[in-house]
Amino acid sequence: MTDRIPGAEPEPTGLPPAQLPGATGPLSGHAAPAPAASEPVPPAPRGTVILREILRGSVVTTILAIVASMIVGGILIAVTDENVQRTAGYFFARPQDMLVAIWRSVSGGYYALFQGAIVNPGADSFVKFIRPLTNTLGFAAPLIAAGLGVALAFRAGLFNIGARGQMLIACAVAALVTFNLDLPMWIHLPLTLIAGIVGGAVWGGIAGLLKARTGAHEVIVTIMLNFVALYLISWLVRTPGLLRKPGQNQPISSPTPASAQFPSLFGPQFPLLNWGFPVVVLATLIVWWLIEHSSLGFRLRAVGENPNAARASGISVQRMYVYAMVLAGALAGLAGMNQILGSVTSGFDGGIDAGIGFDAITVALLGRSRAWGTLWAGLLFGALKAGSFTMQAAEGIPIDIVLVVESMIVLFIAAPPLVRTIFGLPKNDADRSAKGRAKAARRRADAERKAVA
Structure with missing residues (x-):
């Protein structure tokens, strides 16, 4: 008899494989082990769900569209400022000069916008203090x-x-x-x-x-x-x-x-x-x-x-x-x-x-x-119009910069997925469905090309 190596195939016994010792299955009398059940995924905390829904909402998207437009406007203010252009010539020698010039131009421009559209903190009377707000309401009507x-x-x-x-x-x-x-x-x-x-x-x-x-x-x-x-x-x-x-x-x-x-x-x-x-x-x-x-x-x-x-x-x-x-x-x-x-x-x-x-x-x-949304949007644009005159008079910033900001607001409002991508917001159902439709269209186009080939 030939010696067998441990772990090699067992000797034939004449019994069906299902009746061998240790076998499992319906013929062996032993129950097959049940597959391991996947662990249940715990639901997300309610606070996280609420926050995600808020971030997906149109209100947050609209506010961030305005913020993005103001950022673009700030870049344009800095690029067109003479001091920024002058300090950019020796940026690598003294970079802090250019950074200070950028800060002064952008902060000065938007402070003048606030001063001409909301209230004038430097006014010497209450009438002059509150007049910018009344101008905004007049332009907004x-x-x-x-x-x-x-x-x-x-x-x-x-x-x-x-x-x-x-x-x-x-x-x-x-x-x-x-x-x-x-x-x-x-x-x-x-x-x-x-x-x-x-x-x-x-x-x-x-x-x-x-x-x-x-x-x-x-x-x-x-x-x-x-x-x-x-x-x-x-x-x-x-x-x-x-x-x-x-x-x-x-x-x-x-x-x-x-x-x-x-x-x-x-x-x-x-x-x-x-x-x-x-x-x-x-x-x-x-x-x-x-x-x-x-x-x-x-x-x-x-x-x-x-x-x-x-x-x-x-x-x-x-x-x-x-x-x-x-x-x-x-x-x-x-x-x-x-x-x-x-x-x-x-x-x-x-x-x-x-x-x-x-x-x-x-x-x-x-x-x-929406009616009330239009009211608030009109107030915003009335403020931009009222403040643009102060920006031009106090800081020498062209009124065209404000028009660019208004145009950028429209651009970002018309492209909510762009705003969500810029600020890393979660996508909403409309974004996912649009992406799904785009993928389906690409699949159909690929299938048509293959059929023609």
């Missing part, structure tokens, strides 16, 4: 009103680019209808305000009607109506007997009658803050209730979410388009009235909108097309 018009159209699935034209027509209608009347203020002011709002509503309703009846794209229609309104009002202020100021050769309208001007809210020492701002806050409250709590607002939101589903549920999509543009035009008209009844009372021309019609798009985007 027309921005909020026009932004509400754009935001309301957004909620109905429409992109209203025509706030400028709606403001211009509102101003023209108000001037043609009421400027030549001699009425007491309690009649003249409301009448002028209503005339302007109606003018803007009609001009916005034209775009809504064309969208509803012909399917014309509202972006193209509103852009073209902007040009129509601009050239129309330019003709009106050049034509004697219409809007041109009597005895004046310059293309400018008559001044707003004193009885049709918004009274100052806190006295003549705060010239930019008038009763137009409380009217805009009231309009914000009305728009919020209309969109969020009324049946009309529900139908507008339903059309904005899915017009096909809204149509299938019995909602008249065409009618909602008209309603949305009429309301958007009315709010833009309110913005125009804040201009000619409050800020600009010495007459106006085709530049009365002052870019507010296009800034309203930015305000609505920053406010996430």
